[in-house]
Amino acid sequence: MTEQPYLQFEGIAKQFGSFTALKGVDLAIPKGEFVCFLGPSGCGKTTLLRIVAGLETQSAGRIRQAGRDISQLPPAQRDYGIVFQSYALFPNLSAADNVAYGLVNRRSPKAQIRERVTELLGLVGLPGSESRLPAQLSGGQQQRIALARALATSPGLLLLDEPLSALDAIVRVKLRDEIKSLQRRLGVTTVMVTHDQEEALAMADRIVVMNHGAIEQVGTPMQVYREPATAFVADFVGRVNALPATLLAGGGIQLGPSRFEGPHAGPAGRDVTVYLRPEDVLAGPLRPGDSNVFEACIEKIEFLGSYCLVQVASPALGEQRLSVTLSPNFLSEQGLRLGSRLPLRLLPERMRIFA
Amino acid sequence: MRLSRALPHQLHLIAMLALTLAAGGAAAQGKTQLLVYTALETDQLKAYQEGFNKAYPDIDLKWVRDSTGVITAKLLAEKANPQADAVMGVAASSLALLDKNGMLEAYKPLNLDAIMSTYRDKKNPPAWFGMDVWGATVCFNTVEAAKKGIPKPETWKDLTKPVYKGQVVMPNPASSGTGFFDVTAWLTLWGDDNGKGGGWKYMDALHENIGQYTHSGSKPCNMAAAGEYVVGISFEYRGNANKAKGAPIDLVFPKEGLGWDLEAFAIHKGTKKLDAAKKLADWASSKDAMLLYGKNFAITAQPGVAAPLANVPKDYEARLVKMDFNVAADSRERVLAEWNKRYSAKSEPKK
Amino acid sequence: MSMALVPARRHTDPSERVAHAGLALLVALLLLFLAAPLGAILKQALEDASGRFVGLANFIAYARTPALLDSLHNSLWVSALVTAITLPLAFAFAYALQRSRMRCKPLFRGITLLPLLAPSLLSAISLIYWFGNQGLLKDAMQATGIAQIYGAPGIVLAECFAVFPHALMILITALSAADGRLYEAAEAMGTKTWRRFCTITLPGAKYGLISAALVSFTLVMTDFGIPKVIGGNFNVLATDVFKLVIGQQDFQRGAVVALLLLAPAVLTFGVDRLIASKQTAMLTARALPYRPKASAWRDGLATGYCALVAALVLAMIAMAVFASFASFWPYNLSPTLKHYTMGLVDAEVGEAFVNSLKMAAGTALFGTALVFIGAYLLEKTQGADPLRSAARLLAMLPMAVPGLVLGLGYIFFFNAPTNPLGGLYHSMALLTLCTIVHFYTTGHLTAVTALKALDAEFEAVSASLKVPFWVTFRRVTLPICSPALVDIARYFFINAMTTISAVVFLYSPETKVAAIAILNLDEAGEMGAAAACAVLITAASSLAMLAFMGLAWMVDRKTQAWRH
Numbered sequence A: 001m002t003e004q005p006y007l008q009f010e011g012i013a014k015q016f017g018s019f020t021a022l023k024g025v026d027l028a029i030p031k032g033e034f035v036c037f038l039g040p041s042g043c044g045k046t047t048l049l050r051i052v053a054g055l056e057t058q059s060a061g062r063i064r065q066a067g068r069d070i071s072q073l074p075p076a077q078r079d080y081g082i083v084f085q086s087y088a089l090f091p092n093l094s095a096a097d098n099v100a101y102g103l104v105n106r107r108s109p110k111a112q113i114r115e116r117v118t119e120l121l122g123l124v125g126l127p128g129s130e131s132r133l134p135a136q137l138s139g140g141q142q143q144r145i146a147l148a149r150a151l152a153t154s155p156g157l158l159l160l161d162e163p164l165s166a167l168d169a170i171v172r173v174k175l176r177d178e179i180k181s182l183q184r185r186l187g188v189t190t191v192m193v194t195h196d197q198e199e200a201l202a203m204a205d206r207i208v209v210m211n212h213g214a215i216e217q218v219g220t221p222m223q224v225y226r227e228p229a230t231a232f233v234a235d236f237v238g239r240v241n242a243l244p245a246t247l248l249a250g251g252g253i254q255l256g257p258s259r260f261e262g263p264h265a266g267p268a269g270r271d272v273t274v275y276l277r278p279e280d281v282l283a284g285p286l287r288p289g290d291s292n293v294f295e296a297c298i299e300k301i302e303f304l305g306s307y308c309l310v311q312v313a314s315p316a317l318g319e320q321r322l323s324v325t326l327s328p329n330f331l332s333e334q335g336l337r338l339g340s341r342l343p344l345r346l347l348p349e350r351m352r353i354f355a
Numbered sequence B: 001m002r003l004s005r006a007l008p009h010q011l012h013l014i015a016m017l018a019l020t021l022a023a024g025g026a027a028a029q030g031k032t033q034l035l036v037y038t039a040l041e042t043d044q045l046k047a048y049q050e051g052f053n054k055a056y057p058d059i060d061l062k063w064v065r066d067s068t069g070v071i072t073a074k075l076l077a078e079k080a081n082p083q084a085d086a087v088m089g090v091a092a093s094s095l096a097l098l099d100k101n102g103m104l105e106a107y108k109p110l111n112l113d114a115i116m117s118t119y120r121d122k123k124n125p126p127a128w129f130g131m132d133v134w135g136a137t138v139c140f141n142t143v144e145a146a147k148k149g150i151p152k153p154e155t156w157k158d159l160t161k162p163v164y165k166g167q168v169v170m171p172n173p174a175s176s177g178t179g180f181f182d183v184t185a186w187l188t189l190w191g192d193d194n195g196k197g198g199g200w201k202y203m204d205a206l207h208e209n210i211g212q213y214t215h216s217g218s219k220p221c222n223m224a225a226a227g228e229y230v231v232g233i234s235f236e237y238r239g240n241a242n243k244a245k246g247a248p249i250d251l252v253f254p255k256e257g258l259g260w261d262l263e264a265f266a267i268h269k270g271t272k273k274l275d276a277a278k279k280l281a282d283w284a285s286s287k288d289a290m291l292l293y294g295k296n297f298a299i300t301a302q303p304g305v306a307a308p309l310a311n312v313p314k315d316y317e318a319r320l321v322k323m324d325f326n327v328a329a330d331s332r333e334r335v336l337a338e339w340n341k342r343y344s345a346k347s348e349p350k351k
Numbered sequence C: 001m002s003m004a005l006v007p008a009r010r011h012t013d014p015s016e017r018v019a020h021a022g023l024a025l026l027v028a029l030l031l032l033f034l035a036a037p038l039g040a041i042l043k044q045a046l047e048d049a050s051g052r053f054v055g056l057a058n059f060i061a062y063a064r065t066p067a068l069l070d071s072l073h074n075s076l077w078v079s080a081l082v083t084a085i086t087l088p089l090a091f092a093f094a095y096a097l098q099r100s101r102m103r104c105k106p107l108f109r110g111i112t113l114l115p116l117l118a119p120s121l122l123s124a125i126s127l128i129y130w131f132g133n134q135g136l137l138k139d140a141m142q143a144t145g146i147a148q149i150y151g152a153p154g155i156v157l158a159e160c161f162a163v164f165p166h167a168l169m170i171l172i173t174a175l176s177a178a179d180g181r182l183y184e185a186a187e188a189m190g191t192k193t194w195r196r197f198c199t200i201t202l203p204g205a206k207y208g209l210i211s212a213a214l215v216s217f218t219l220v221m222t223d224f225g226i227p228k229v230i231g232g233n234f235n236v237l238a239t240d241v242f243k244l245v246i247g248q249q250d251f252q253r254g255a256v257v258a259l260l261l262l263a264p265a266v267l268t269f270g271v272d273r274l275i276a277s278k279q280t281a282m283l284t285a286r287a288l289p290y291r292p293k294a295s296a297w298r299d300g301l302a303t304g305y306c307a308l309v310a311a312l313v314l315a316m317i318a319m320a321v322f323a324s325f326a327s328f329w330p331y332n333l334s335p336t337l338k339h340y341t342m343g344l345v346d347a348e349v350g351e352a353f354v355n356s357l358k359m360a361a362g363t364a365l366f367g368t369a370l371v372f373i374g375a376y377l378l379e380k381t382q383g384a385d386p387l388r389s390a391a392r393l394l395a396m397l398p399m400a401v402p403g404l405v406l407g408l409g410y411i412f413f414f415n416a417p418t419n420p421l422g423g424l425y426h427s428m429a430l431l432t433l434c435t436i437v438h439f440y441t442t443g444h445l446t447a448v449t450a451l452k453a454l455d456a457e458f459e460a461v462s463a464s465l466k467v468p469f470w471v472t473f474r475r476v477t478l479p480i481c482s483p484a485l486v487d488i489a490r491y492f493f494i495n496a497m498t499t500i501s502a503v504v505f506l507y508s509p510e511t512k513v514a515a516i517a518i519l520n521l522d523e524a525g526e527m528g529a530a531a532a533c534a535v536l537i538t539a540a541s542s543l544a545m546l547a548f549m550g551l552a553w554m555v556d557r558k559t560q561a562w563r564h
Helices: A045-053 A095-099 A110-123 A139-151 A169-186 A197-203 A221-226 A231-236 A328-334 B010-025 B042-055 B068-077 B092-100 B142-148 B177-190 B198-209 B219-225 B236-244 B274-285 B287-296 B325-343 C014-045 C057-063 C066-099 C105-117 C121-131 C138-143 C152-176 C180-188 C193-204 C206-222 C225-230 C237-247 C251-278 C296-325 C338-346 C349-380 C385-400 C403-414 C420-424 C428-438 C440-452 C458-464 C469-498 C514-524 C527-559
Strands: A007-016 A019-029 A034-038 A060-065 A081-083 A157-161 A189-194 A206-211 A214-219 A241-247 A252-255 A258-261 A271-276 A293-303 A308-313 A321-326 A341-346 A352-354 B032-038 B059-065 B086-091 B129-141 B168-171 B210-214 B231-235 B249-252 B260-268 C326-328 C332-335
Touching (some): A007 A045, A019 A045, A034 A169, A034 A197, A045 A157, A045 A189, A081 A139, A095 A110, A095 A139, A110 A139, A139 A157, A139 A169, A214 A221, A214 A231, A241 A321, A252 A271, B032 B068, B032 B274, B042 B086, B042 B274, B059 B068, B068 B086, B068 B092, B068 C237, B086 B092, B086 B177, B086 B274, B092 B177, B129 B142, B129 B236, B168 B219, B177 B198, B177 B325, B198 B210, B198 B325, B210 B219, B231 B236, B236 B249, B274 B287, C014 C251, C057 C251, C066 C105, C066 C296, C105 C152, C105 C296, C105 C527, C121 C152, C121 C514, C152 C193, C180 C193, C193 C206, C206 C403, C225 C237, C225 C514, C251 C385, C251 C403, C296 C527, C326 C527, C349 C428, C349 C440, C349 C527, C385 C440, C403 C420, C428 C440, C428 C469, C458 C469
Parallel strands (some): A034 A189, A034 A206, B032 B059, B032 B086, B168 B210
Antiparallel strands (some): A007 A019, A007 A060, A241 A252, A241 A271, A293 A308, A293 A341, B086 B260, B129 B231, B129 B249, B129 B260
16 A cells, blocks of 8 residues: 655755756655755755745645645644754743743643743753753754754744855764754655755755755665765765766777676677775685786875875776775775775776766 | 825824824913014013903913014915914014015005104005004124224215224124114115115215124124123114113214104904904004003104103104115015125135 | 856845845835935926926026025035034044043043934024024124024024034044054154144045035935024025925925935035045054054143033033023023923823924834844845845945935925825824935945955855855844944944935824924024923934843844953
8 A cells, every 4th residue: 555655745846046056856854864965066955945944835736744735834834843944942931941942832731831841952952951041052052952953843844044054064974963863863855955965865864965956866775875866875875985887789988998897788889987895806715717817006095083085096997087986994905005906896886887 | 296295094093182282281271372474573572461351351472573684574474374363473574465466465454643643554444554664773882892992973975984894793684674674774875776886885885894794683782791792783673771780881873864664453364353453553553552561662643642761862753764665575586685795704815 | 078168147045046046125215215205306397287297307407597696606605614613623623633642531522422323403593592693692692794694694603502522533543543563663763743644634634524524415415403493594405495395385396406405415415425535444463553652742732622522512402401491581591491391291292292203213213223134134145236236336325315305305396196106294203204215324334334244255264064045144133233233233223313305395293203302492583481391302313222231232242242
């Protein structure tokens, strides 16, 4: 039985004068899912979020939430909580007053409100901070208050507009986990906008990769990373080698002066680009009979902590340079340094080919 | 299309609100209110108002006070939509002009018979009647004159002598009744002749010596009293008051003759408070009122009432120039236009 | 998947409708009390005395009257001269305040801003006592070749005093936005002080200088009080309007002159908008505040200069105070309270004073409310775009309209026999409304600046939490913006106390305000009483200033605790 998706976009388009921000977006989000809109600046992800919130009005298209057509409804009549990049906490109200803001209006009894505030503050990991003012809280703490405020009215949908971009790296990672586990615990459908692909990969159930107002790919983090649907996705998410090549008959590819085995058969003679992640260039133990083996020379070593990004050159590849991920342990074991030569293998099954 | 008709209906709500505000500020008392336009000096208004309220305590007087010229212009401008109930203490020459425009309500006040025939409108019943005479007086600052070696003038023509250059101030006839009767007197003495007469030649010469034309009739004497200028062409009430305050001035009454006008009273035609206005007219003509006027002026419309003023000569009345208010009214616009053309800008002579 | 094309418009919910109604009311008020009177002036200028349309006949008649053209010429060169004198003086003063380490800065600043608390003609009255024919320094003045103070010299000098604080305020702001890093970099490169001044300081203050010049020019061009008191027979446009309309009831030519007065103000407004759009942010988030280094001779020079200017301002005010107590200048200088008591009683100045206070209070109260709610509706609500654009334009318009022109428009519009709102004419309500509209724009800009400092998403958060915007307005916006509210109220109050230009056409005997009383006293030649009245207004404004500062302090403690 196919369940009705919780949030459904049908042909959402948005024009700002002559600028097209969104080009007919179709998307279905099931209940309880954590979805990330990922893309570079100007791709339309924030616009799409704001359209869901009713803060922007779409030029065309429909949105349905829980079966209800909300396309025409003003924000006050929709059902969502929102956390902005700036948090937009009311600076003159205490943390408790901020969190209780949406509850006070419902005329619930004070005791009940206080209880709920305590519960929420505990939920976001800030028990006892009722009387603190936002200015007295750190960035991460403010973010959590904003989250508590958004969740106070138990909305059906949680919208997050780049909530972590104002925080420093360590706090960001910590909060990532907390938001994710909170979401799982509450089971509230969540849409998060971010330009940080690491964040998206870590937090999302599904990622919507967007570019120039259109969806490039919708998929799980694994799918998006390991099976990018377009050249843009391959390029945007994670590091990748983009190698210009020509297709050969029988599934081979011509890379520079050499012929390599490709992932699958394709029309011969076409000029394409082969996308291969640095970690899909093997340097480890090679078996005799492995295809795509060639010798390369190390030109640059970029030490990134847990791994090194090594740039190699090879006559087999002509002028093309290749980036390879190698562990520092491996490098020191093998005694590799600048100028060293080593055999490498391009994993054919890991190649993605785009025109 | 008139702007008012374009206003949408909701604005009447705003108008209601605004009018309520305005009503809060405006007097809405049980008494009758008379709006009286006047050119009387502010220090005289209070006394007259008190005198009137002694006789008629249930009528409130609301004054609109400005100089003669301004009040006259205002009344003329409001001709189609009159606001004033009565006009009190405005120059008879102006009232004659208003009468020509059909703006006055003729009425015979109680005490009319006691008023001299020269000091009232000739018609029966009169459109206006006089209260008191005010006439030209020159305030001469003796201290400043001694410092500068300036002799005391005896005649109007004296004032055109070069020794007085930049030392004379007089009122602007367009705004001040005092200024206007000065101009009328000179034109009567030496001829108007539609801009070519001796009167205009005199004023050309005088213009060379004028330091400033002031807005009001009192200011020249006040300036002379303060030593700001040596000669202030003003009127007798102000000269007398300043000298009494201790200003070092002498009052000069030029020999050729003195311009003058009547402070007069009239009821405005179309007033909705005719009875109250009539009562004011009655009081303004009464002996009690005349006594009050006499405190300030040498000549009242009812003869024999005014005690002589300290610094004013007893034959003051005889020195007054012959004055026909109707002629003055007729020529007012033309004379003012000519005067403006000639003297309006006291600027450096074109090189 | 079906692609349903729905129109972009979505339903507005009730709270948005309230916002739109509020906007509509604002636009209606501004149309009625700003645009309509201006239209009435235009109408008068294009018609003859009996109401027939005559096209440009009145303008042509004006151009043919040499006396009136003289006034235009006079106005122009006097305004230009005052600007040329005041601008460098104010710039030097602002520079001393912002870029030196001299001491007593608040004192100097306070003294030179004092003239803002006085009606503009205080300086004129004072100058008569200093340089008039019985003036203390008359001989010194005549030694410099100026024959008498009445006329152009008096106007120029008095306007310099009146305009100085306005220019100073603009230039202080312009010079305060200095990025210290620019100067450090310049010094590291060995740039000489003079060159630093020419290449960093002056260009940085460029827009401030232009703005101050335009404001000064327009202020002088449209000021009425000073030429009336000390202008003698030197005719300028401002006094011409008055003489034509009030003195001669010549509405047609008065309207023509009024339109001429509108021109420089509109020009200033246009250039100012242009500048505002081009102004690059001098202070970015990374800028360091500029800290001037100690330099003995520079600080000494600055202190000397500022002391001189401050002394001049004090001398001007002190003379007016002295003269108000002198029994009979110049012959009897013994002190007396006569001018205060008699003036208050006889000339109904006491009543006028109460009227001034009433009008100032009304303006402060209603003006602040109107301005702030209007700014809030414009900045923080959505929808009703044509209404919004109209409101934005109308809110900026008052800055382009001189008080004289506005007051004149009110006469024409509200005194027309067929106007249903004619009952407002001569009422305190109309005076208050006129003053609110006259000073609307600065209040509006202050409110907008304060509102823009708030997070733009407060209203969005509020909507998502189903809280109507007026609740957020009460709980969040108002408390946070209360310092700005006090500022706006103070601005309205002080200006209402000291303004003359607009009210001179609109007052009635019951609603005469103190500033008008001064004019009447001056017209009658009662200089002592006029000085007393001017001093009283200044004193009242100063007290009000202190009261507002106290209020600001209280408000700060109560609502801004979260900032500290």
